[in-house]
Amino acid sequence: MKRISATNARKQLFELIEQAGKPGVFINIKHRDLPDVILMSIDEFEGWQETLEVMSDPQLMKDIQEGMKDKNEVSWENVKDNLNK
Secondary structure, three states, X not given: OEEEEHHHHHHOHHHHHHHHOOOOOOEEEEOOOOOOEEEOOHHHHHHXXXXXXXXXXXXXXXXXXXXXXXXXXXXXXXXXXXXXX
């Protein structure tokens, strides 16, 4: 994660926006004694929001964990056949 001061971020704003638009890139911006902020793409942000929503749903998390324990494998052909019915 790149860390930059707000003063330098202002000077490099368009370059930072380009960088933050790439998957997995986050830019930490520091301004005086204020809490740091993060610059990231909207896709990354929405992905984080969706992850938090899933993780905050106890029943969904339980279902996911149970599904991960299920070792029954289904072939791709079987899946396609079931979808076509």
